[in-house]
């Protein structure tokens with residue numbers, strides 16, 4: 001059993017996180033329940049920032065808020081001095097509601113609307129990561145109407161795709177995101193932005209994938225980007241103030257995952273950027289990175305109540321929990337794997353292998369296949385580890401299942417930061433037929 005962060009087993013044989021008994025939390029707030037280890041989030045955020053500081057490199061570490069965006073989380077990110085990535089008006093709104101400094105917000109996305117860009121400009125956010133030609137003109141229009149200018153990064157596709165352990169160099173650069181580096185699109189975009197009266201070109205951005213366990217892909221991307229920057233220096237006299245290498249740093253979900261330490265990624269990236277900058281005789285640009293999963297992923301644990309059991313004789317024991325693809329769609333979407341224990345009997349001996357089923361009307365709603373557990377029944381609770389990223393943020397109301405509550409724990413204290421949805425919440429936006437009256 002692998003325990004993350006401050007997680008431990010207390011003298012009642014219960015899982016404890018941040019000094020708080022998760023069984024008590026579940027009894028108090030109901031299940032499913034997302035529990036976040038705040039100290040671990042802080043530790044992850046600091047290890048990124050501290051490495052840049054130690055190596056004396058100007059940097060912004062922007063938390064990719066799509067991994068888990070709520071007002072309390074954004075406030076925590078602010079406390080830790082990170083910057084923030086948003087990819088929609090809703091994420092931007094959440095950040096502004098949380099009081100996050102707009103100048104440290106960066107706006108991503110391949111189809112930002114007029115309204116979203118207008119909102120970003122009116123709120124004077126720090127930077128827009130421009131994705132395509134349509135966006136260049138739309139953004140110029142919005143800036144003109146608001147009589148504002150805006151710093152931008154150009155998102156480029158360096159032709160490298162990371163598949164966790166190996167990297168594919170795609171000649172085609174076949175992606176919905178960004179300007180192709182190899183096919184001339186990025187060159188044209190740079191010319192357009194450099195000649196714009198409204199956009200200021202800070203530099204370029206790439207994001208090569210997610211759940212990456214090696215530094216190779218980041219170094220390859222940096223190399224490709226610098227090859228272009230050399231041309232742009234010669235052709236346009238352009239020298240980047242910022243180089244953004246995106247996110248995607250991998251975490252340990254199960255024993256199959258072998259992440260490297262945060263400082264190792266950062267050190268490798270800095271070394272490579274320094275080498276290329278020296279060769280180009282330019283100052284090392286400010287380095288921006290955008291971790292999402294690696295800030296919050298292993299800090300989140302979901303507590304479920306166990307319900308029904310179904311035995312398929314000689315084949316399998318299905319054990320069902322009171323959530324599933326509504327609070328964690330990753331197994332159904334990506335065959336993602338998780339580890340879990342009984343929250344109320346953590347150290348009891350393993351007696352059987354079960355497959356953990358969700359409660360949704362989909363055969364694919366399986367949370368964990370072949371999980372070794374003590375013999376569990378409906379008095380027990382299951383704790384699934386590493387659900388902090390893309391869990392709550394992808395939660396949905398399929399089968400009209402209300403979304404769970406979220407609790408932060410730290411130093412023996414708990415704080416409810418998202419309420420559980422109620423059935424009333426589920427019908428809040430529904431409008432009855434005109435001919436019927438409901439009272």
Ligand SMILES: *Cc1c(COP(=O)(O)O)cnc(C)c1O
Pocket residue numbers: 064066067085108207209210211246247248249290291292293294389
């Ligand atoms: C999703 C995303 C990230 C964060 O990815 P993680 O795998 O959660 O670190 C960062 N940058 C961009 C542009 C993204 O799309």
